[in-house]
Amino acid sequence: MDLNARKKYWKENLKYLSILLAIWFLVSYGFGILLVEELNTIRLGGFKLGFWFAQQGSIYVFVVLIFVYVRLMNKLDKKYNVNE
């Protein structure tokens, strides 16, 4: 793998990381903590939305985030031919 391809591979990886970690931050610290009171005025069935994000929603999103990352990276590895 030449230097240029390495740099590009790493840059794309960092791009994925920033997007996924932004979502990670938003659902937990954003919806579950900082904006919890505002979101609690909205209801999701029997749940107040902020409370739901803090005790349920954020965890579901965490799981999805990791599997999305796995898929993205497997594709990226193939593209740059560094998969095994």
Place this chain on the structure above:
Amino acid sequence: MGIQTWTFIIVGITFALYIGIAIWSRAGSTKEFYVAGGGVSPLANGLATAADWMSAASFLGMAGIIAFSGYDGSVYLMGWTGGYVLLALLLAPYLRKFGKFTVPDFIGDRYYSNIARTVAVIAALFVSFTYVAGQMRGVGVVFSRFLDVEVNTGVYIGMTVVLFYAFLGGMKGITYTQVAQYCVLIFAFMVPAIFISILATGNPIPQLGFGSAGEDGVYLLDKLDGLMTDLGFTAYTDGSKSMTDVFFITAALMLGTAGLPHVIIRFFTVPKVKDARQSAGYALLFIAILYTTAPAIAVFARTNLMETVEDTPYSEIPAWFTKWEDTGLIAWSDKNNDGKIQYLPGSAIEGKKPLFVEGKGTSGERLISNASASANELYVDRDITVLANPEIANLPNWVIALVAAGGLAAALSTAAGLLLVISTSISHDLIKKQFAKDISDKRELLIARLSAVLAVIVAGYFGINPPGFVASVVALAFGLAASSFFPAIVMGIFSKRMNREGAISGMIAGLGITTYYIARFKLGWIGDPETNTPENWWFGISPEGFGTVGMLVNFAVALLISRFTAAPPDSVQQIVEDIRIPSGAGEAMNH
């Protein structure tokens, strides 16, 4: 059959299973002992990581903590799951590519320094010992509760079982027993939860159940909020911690999770970088099953408690109440002599546990000597939330026995994982890397086994004579991991410019300030005890959340110092280039 008989049968079967697996998966080399030969499938590693992660505290304690703290309990739910996202995205794949055995290995090589390695070893030992002391005590408590033996006898039984498979199988034995332990514990957790959910709301999925309505058509959470505010409690969905504190505690738990050596080390056991990413996903999925069920159980249990006991005459109380009163997990003191239970905010007792005295009160209740002045008459141990579930739902005796086996599986799997980190730190990081560089693999394996024995004995000692700080174990272990390992590893991967001087000073600064803060405000060892109050916390951050500040200090100091000192040598920059590319990980190197 009675509960006791069922308990002996089910616990006996599971123990025979664990020991059988241990004999089948004996380790033949250090590579098998330290990283299970590097050949664990991502699914098996995910299961093992989940069992490793979920301790007796998660299994028995967490639902209770949430039940009695409502929204504030979210810090544990988010904190102990969100860290896996950081692990999967920022640490696990790169550390797997690096391909050595331990966290100090990485720190020592990446920062080309024996001092860095030594700081990392000390931190790893300190974090693991603090954590394991609480676990061994937990093992003893679980044994004593279910098998009717003394807590100390329970610790001895637990030590023997763990020793058996840690000594024989090392990481290989531990991994495959943890797979079995996960299956036992999740089954034991979910069966009562599903029944309780059906009972409370008619919905068999607890995660949906606690957002549904009961028979009266009122949403369960609204009913609970109403019950609580009527009696003067804070509403269940509101919580009483400050937003700043909730933020910092959640962050400290997440960052600590991502920095705990016994969790990181699990990702060295899979064959490829790709597998490391995937097994982090599986691990979190399996953890999430329990972690999303726990808040549902919490709501069912709290609602049930509020509805059943408040203002109920003691003579009409359900049987489970008096049964748990007999074990000392519930205590009632009829302060206003009306024969009814008043359940109000405030602690019903002075100190932490009720002190029972001989004799019965006028209603037939057990008398206690340390009732407080508060109008609240009821003391409820939080652990009861999970323990009493099967009885409250009228489930058969074998389910109660299953919960016992689940609690033991949770306690043993976590203790074993921690003991392995300790023995690896001693035999590999200390003896092999510092004192006896040219010992043979066979000899190192023997030393690793002996270190495991030593670690079990020391952990058992702490389990029997728990040091005063065990109660603060969470704050300590997570705070220290967050403020030392997490920044050092992340910078080691994402910054090529980060050098030895920066990393070492960063770790020392982070560890130092976090230790100071916890010693000052949690343990009360330093400073005027009179000023050891929440009003004096820095920026309103509790000791539990201070690891986040420690991490920021670590990053800041490391970045600053590295700017004024020489860049790392080319060979080290080459290591960083190399770990960023997934291909060619091979098996964990034997070196």
